[in-house]
Amino acid sequence: MVDAARYDWLVCPNRALDPQFMGQAARRLFGYPEEATLHFIPAPTLADPNTRLVIRNALDKAEHVLVFFQEKLGGELGISKTLVSPEFSFDWTLIELIDVDPELSLGRFGILELQTMDFHGSYKHAVQLVSSALTNEPSTFHEYLRSAAGKAALSKKMEGPNLSNVFKRTFYQMVYKFQLAGHSECAGGGFAIPRSVWMSWARHLASPRLLEQQDGSFVLVREGDHAPLLQGNSWIFVFELDKSNHSGSDGTIDSIKLWKVIRTDAETLISLALRDSPELALADGGPISSVTSKARQKIGKLWPDVVPARGREQGPTLF
Incomplete structure (x- = not known):
């Protein structure tokens, strides 16, 4: 990430509730072809007779029907806490409707998380x-x-984006939920993030390589790994504001678009964030080497007598 570059930051996650984008993510999770008809149904609309008719007609024609639950659209689903595992809610839970006659039959479910950016301040x-x-x-x-x-x-009273906090707060649940997505009834798991957030994640993941695939998607790989064997069906969906699509003359952007679709798995993320990045930080000349010099500068301001000014001859030192 180039720190001097300017990026569009998205704060409100509801801003990313774009049907086209969510539909693209759903097709990737469930493996639906692009040309296959997909009905993407918000759970609360199941109470509407017209929606029920659409679903019945779609199922009669063997078309794909996904019902989704979200905080403001039917409520979040998730897992309850136990003595050995934490409670988790899913931002979006997508579930296949297989049949409604004579009674409800459900297929696989998919997990989709949405992470935007926090800012310093209130x-x-x-x-x-x-x-x-x-x-x-x-x-x-x-x-x-x-x-x-x-x-x-x-x-x-708002300040800049809280880059490190967002990754630290997101990483654990992202890896955990990618593991949960390995359940036999789960089609897959995904994390949707703005391009600016992805760019801010890069240093936490040792600036990983993206290996482009024939279908235009990418695979997240570690340095030196040319043919990774990924476990499960886990994806990072990176989106950006579609500046070519404005509403009205005021330039307001009313849609988002996919920037990159990246396949990964929990083990790759763990290795990049908790093994590769720290290893590079510990290398000769890496950032860990500057800790004592920074400490010296701060001590010098508090106790100038024991820290000679720069350029003057120094005696033996522990640092």
């Missing part, structure tokens, strides 16, 4: 200002957001 002030604007002037609210005052309100 959203409290921004939410308070924006909520007040919506309450006081609802008819001009969107114009306010596009104004200088509105943009300032959205960033009130």
Whole structure:
């Protein structure tokens, strides 16, 4: 990742609820061909007679039907805690409908997680200002957001992206859920992240190589590994804002698109993050070598007498 580069950061995960993108991820998890008809059904709409009719007609024609559950769309599904395993909820649970006559028959399920970016600071002030604007002037609210005052309100007491925290918070659950996706009834597991988040992950994964496949997807590989044998069906779906698709004249972006589809597995991620990256950090001239010099600088500011100024002759030192 080039730190000087500018990227689009996405904060609200609901912003990525794009039907086309989610459909592409679902096809990859379940192995549906691109040309096969897929009905992607939000769970709450099952109460609608029209949705039920669509499903019945689709099943009669042997078309694929996936029902999905999400926090605001039917509620999250997941696993309960036990004495030997933690509780986990899945951002998205996709499940195949095989039949509804004479009764419900379900097929495989898929797990899809969605991770955006956290920022340093608190959203409290921004939410308070924006909520007040919506309450006081609802008819001009969107114009306010596009104004200088509105943009300032959205960033009130907010700082830059919390890059390391997002990876540390995500890595454990990503590896754990990729392992859960190995269950015989699970079609596969996926993590969906913006391109900017993927770029920020690179250093945590020892700047991994991506090996391009014939179908346009990629495989995450360790250095020197030319033909990895991956376990299970685990994917990282990297998306970006589709700047070619604007709504109206204000330039608002209303859709996202896949940037890279990357196959991996839990063992590869563990090796990259917990073996390869630390090993490189420990190499001669690596970042671990700078710890004592940084400590010397800080001690010098607190106790100048014992740390001679740069350029002056020094006596023996433990550092």
